[in-house]
Amino acid sequence: MNNDSSVAALADSLRSDVRRMRPGERLPSSRSLVERHRVSPVTVSRALGLLAAEGLVVTRPGSGAFAAERREAAAEPADFGWQAVTLGDRSVDAAGVSWLLTPPPEGVIPLSGGYLHPALQPVRALATAAARAARRPHAWETPRLGGMPELRAWFARTVGGAVSPADVEITSGGQQSLTTVLRALLPPGAPVLVESPTYLGALAVARAAGLHPVPVPVDADGVRPDLLGEAFALSGARVFYSQPTFHNPTGTVLSEERRARVLDVARAAGAFVIEDDFARHLGIATPPPPLLAGDTDGRVVHIASLTKATAPSLRVAAVIARGPVAERIRATQLVGEFFPARPLQETLLELVSSPGWPRHLRAVRAALRSRRDAALAAFARELPELRVNRPAGGLHLWVRLPDGVDDTALAEAALRDGVLVSAGRPFFPAEAPAPHLRISYGTADSEAELAEGVRRLGEVLNS
DSSP states (O other), X not given: OOHHHHHHHHHHHHHXXXXXXXXXXXXXXXXXXXXXHTOOHHHHHHHHHHHHHTTSEEEETTTEEEXXXXXXXXXXXXXXXXXXXXXXXXXXXXXXXXXHHSOOOTTOEEOOOSSOOGGGSOHHHHHHHHHHHHHSXXXXXXXXXXXXXXXXXXXXXXXXXXXXXXXXXXXXXXXXHHHHHHHHHOOTTOEEEEEESOOHHHHHHHHHTTOXXXXXXXXXXXXXXXXXXXXXXXXXXXXXXXOOSSOTTTOOOOOHHHHHHHHHHHHHHTOEEXXXXXXXXXXXXXXXXXGGGGOSSSOEEEEEEOGGGSOTTOOOEEEEOOSHHHHHHHHHHHHHHSOOOHHHHHHHHHHHHSTHHHHHHHHHHHHHHHHHHHHHHHHHHHOTTSEEOOXXXXXXXXXXXXXXXXXXXXXHHHHHTTEEOEESGGGOSSOOSSOEEEEESSSSSOHHHHHHHHHHHHHHHTO
């Protein structure tokens, strides 16, 4: 049992005990709880902290923990009906993002998700980096606006080309970067071109901002430039959101010839290209240079994130832009969130400056190659009739289902049978042309678990 589940289990047990106690009655000592439940003192401390946060216990240093006074139950539920009128008909749909971020139930094999399994995350290196960062002078003071100069310089070197540190804005993760960039570039009600399918978090952000996503189809070589040009002409859009490298969900890499054509099409339309480069460090094969490297006139707004290659809570990224748009983005971030937390910036700088950083990236690439191949072998064995891509990087397989299969119903049935997968339909900004599943090979515990997950999926699909 991992530490978080141990804390939750102990809190559940103590919660039941506390509700049977009189207010002010003392709980057993921490030492007694350690012995009785066979857990560590840290687990006891965290469980009591949870109950204190819920208002069920009161802790008194040197005296112990005591059952809190019980709150009187309200005579009847509050009436919040007035809020519906005041809020109006605008809503934010977080269902797709919530699905991706919710941990699977106990016993369910996770073949969905956007982060590396904890065994592949640099947990020890992050702990060391965070400890060093916290001890740095001024670590908890206001950082330099725009981000720490050393971190901006690191991102500029990593991206390459003609990028300078002054072009880099440090932000609070890729999702926040996308929110900031879309707010900076487009007013509510404007169209924004997106690949079809695309990252469903981008669709959620765009719709929450009052934008209208317009689909541009993707094939095995990435977005189709001919249809991109038509979409610009028909919609009047001035922004195209793109994931040219290890696209989510399809895993495609925009071909070299198409990269130049995409920039030409955007130039002809007088439009910006948002390049979401979230998976560059998850390459099984060496990825091509970013679109930004071929941009000569400030056409590309580049989002670089390290969260996928590190850990979910390391919410630090960079937005790289040149010209007046860079100032618009900086101002939008400043009024929206002030700045990313300095300790996280310091931690990331410690991590990427350490000798272990390149070793970690090599280990991740090797593990993803092995896991991808294990997942493909499992599909070939269990579901040979399905068409599955072979991505050169990233975390996902894109599985074409037989015509007539309801991918959403299949994903729900698979969850009931112990395997978590993502239906393809939510990744399309409009109607899906065919049913698909997105299968994540970086989230499972092991290659054996990957194989078992595909086996369970096969049983559901063939039942």
